[in-house]
Amino acid sequence: MAKQLTSRLSKKESPHLKRFYYPLDTAVEKPFNWKQMLRLLGYIKPYRKTYLPGAMLVMLISTIIRLVVPILIGKVVIDVAIANRDVGLLTQLVIGISLLYLVSYLANMFRIKWVNILGQRVIYDLRKTLFSHVQRLSHNFFDKRSAGSILVRILNDVNSLQELFTNGIINLLMDLVMLVGIVVILFVLSPPLALAVLVILPIMFYISTKLRRNIRRAWQDVRIQKSRLNSHLNESMQGIRITQSFSQEQENTEFFDGVNTDNYETERNAMKKSAYFGPFVEMSNAIGTVILISYGANLIISEQIEIGTFVSFAFFLGMFWEPISRLGQIYNQLLVAMASSERIFEFLDEQPNVEEKKNALEYLDMKGNIVFDKVQFSYDEDRIALHEISLEMKQGETVALVGHTGSGKSTIANLISRFYDPTSGVVKIDGYDIRDMKLDSLRKNISVVLQDTFIFSGTIMENIRFGRPEASDEEVIEAAKVVGADEFISKLAKGYETEVEERGNILSAGERQLLSFARALLADPRILILDEATASIDTETEVKIQKALKTLLKGRTAIMIAHRLSTIREADNIIVLEHGRILEQGNHQQLMAKKGEYFDLVKSQFQMLDAL
Structure with missing residues (x-):
């Protein structure tokens, strides 16, 4: 049958x-x-x-x-x-x-x-x-x-x-x-x-x-x-x-x-x-x-x-x-x-592809200076995601990565967090090859907010505290207030002690995203990666977050990946990617003046909005 x-x-x-x-999983005759x-x-x-x-x-x-x-x-x-x-x-x-x-x-x-x-x-x-x-x-x-x-x-x-x-x-x-x-x-x-x-x-x-x-x-x-x-x-x-x-x-x-x-x-x-x-x-x-x-x-x-x-x-x-x-x-x-x-x-017996060296060093006071030196990366032999990328993200800068799907934006973010290692080239933070550093030491200084955020079963308080378990209740509430999450949390029957159930199904997509912002910011990272983080948030909420980010990103290196180009206008440096290569980079005004690929992307988005 x-x-x-x-x-x-x-x-x-x-x-x-x-x-x-x-x-x-296959049967093996042994x-x-x-x-x-x-x-x-x-x-x-x-x-x-x-x-x-x-x-x-x-x-x-x-x-x-x-x-x-x-x-x-x-x-x-x-x-x-x-x-x-x-x-x-x-x-x-x-x-x-x-x-x-x-x-x-x-x-x-x-x-x-x-x-x-x-x-x-x-x-x-x-x-x-x-x-x-x-x-x-x-x-x-x-x-x-x-x-x-x-x-x-x-x-x-x-x-x-x-x-x-x-x-x-x-x-x-x-x-x-x-x-x-x-x-x-x-x-x-x-x-x-x-x-x-x-x-x-x-x-x-x-x-x-x-x-x-x-x-x-x-x-x-x-x-x-x-x-x-x-x-x-x-x-x-x-x-x-x-x-x-x-x-x-x-x-x-x-x-x-x-x-x-x-x-x-x-x-x-x-x-x-x-x-x-x-x-x-x-x-x-x-x-x-x-x-x-x-x-x-x-x-x-x-x-x-x-x-x-x-x-x-x-x-x-x-x-x-x-x-x-x-x-x-x-x-x-x-x-x-x-x-x-x-x-x-x-x-x-499976060994991590990303291995930590026995004599790995520890970041005691990460600044957040990121350098890609001729970095090439492939997920498999047939598909090269990055072609010898060289770029610099300075401490405290907000860097935006833009480009069509598959251009390599998320790959760059993954390499910074060392979820993968480059096929060739070097990724450095504060002058150190991140392969020489302890993984916990590296990742504790980096917070990532994804478009499809994951909310764990438990209370809202526990979810925000996930990246920093030792944080006090007052610190959790303060982080929620800064990103604008406290407003909807306070309206819940049990407030911060509300059980959100599996994957946070009782919350809207925007509310889940606000919780992930609070979680990332409570961890007090030196580097903050926002991967389409505002895609699920309505315009009114996005305005609140943009105001909060101006304060929160001060002194931190931020990498923003966005298709909605209106969210990255204030970025210090905008890097335009295409098929794993850098086409151009600069701030919004500089790139608009060039009338290159970025100009075309902005123009096409505004045309789409006008059509709507």
Whole structure:
């Protein structure tokens, strides 16, 4: 069904499908990576002196008791107490075995408690490490991946390791100890009978190894399909207004059905392959039981073993297949963990394109003098965004970047903030190559206000304070007053404590932009970048902001990117860009006098206004 739907949508050349079905997440055929598994288990290391020793101790106590009880029942209760009709000894044994089971119960209770605490702490540490690492990755990383696929790694892939850490590892050790103990005891009790009942093991081992590759690949496919499903869900929720505007709800639902079906089919396939192991163990158990009854009875009749030994064998044989069955489940957990850990470590091993040097310097008192020295930059090999740009932005100047879409305006702003590094050339601030400086030191001195501003869930006070968490309430309110945001905030029922919800949906576009102005200005930057920052603000509000900016930009270097040329008339220097090259620069009067590209841009905008 999914393939039919995919094929049908492909014929329609759905843009969603073209983008969505060629992700970076692909199944990779690799052998089981024990080095990677050891790396994963390394997250237990911080707890090797706390929860882990206690869990292993009570696990050993419980396992030893389980191994001792069948011997007591077979060799002592049956062959001694019952055979000799010793009621006193039988009573003591019943009480003793009952106490052993009580101790085993308490040991298991503490084991479950401690391994769950251990597992939850490891998952917490792993998710925290992954999130912190992703926060530090360069913009180039996010350019190539959807938000949904990143969320899958941090949420689903980390969650899939939970069962391994909370139960799998300790159960694996417990079952291995149990199996080794049972095999040793069986051979001590009766080597011929032990060989007979364990003859099925080599066949079982051979078949199980044949299943590994298919099962592991199946769980890889599950992770990939979950990533695709989450990516589509995230994209659909983010773009719901566009979907409804173009009445594409039905097609979006059909596409989701295809993705959801793919997810269902891959998970069903993985579960089906994983389920093969259980019935196979049951069949092995049945064969072993038949061998025990037929061959064991002959040994009893020929008086080669006693009845108590036969009973102990029956106990141990039942116990033997139980850990083997669990080992199959644990192996499935390992396969799931391997598929998830590959994807997690792929992110953790990702290095920022923008790297901070080990001996990086720190801006102690940034002035804001910016120099581009023959800077060239490409987002990819086929598209050069800047062609050996050389320019200077002096401390305290307001510099405007103008030009058509794709001329390189936002690229220059991105390079100043060092979201990307130049392909060649140097960007300097106060005479220092910004690649030699600490990233935090650089970015704390720069505030950016975008056209599509982002408002976080929380209160208005928290949003304004985002760039400077230590700011007082009075400083937050003062920043809001300066940019004219206090006027609408004061009218809200809870004022600055109003919850703005996800992406600030309760606010208008202009109100969100005013909050972003207040946020940027509260951070007290040396460099202020306004990237189409007044595009969503009405004319009346824009006038207020322009007045405020005259005071706020004093002593700061400001870079203004604007299509609305009326907002940059007062700029000290206007740089006109075209296809990544500087065509001309100067103030408004100088450029108008030249009657060049800037003159044509201004003229065309006024003609458009006149036409309206």
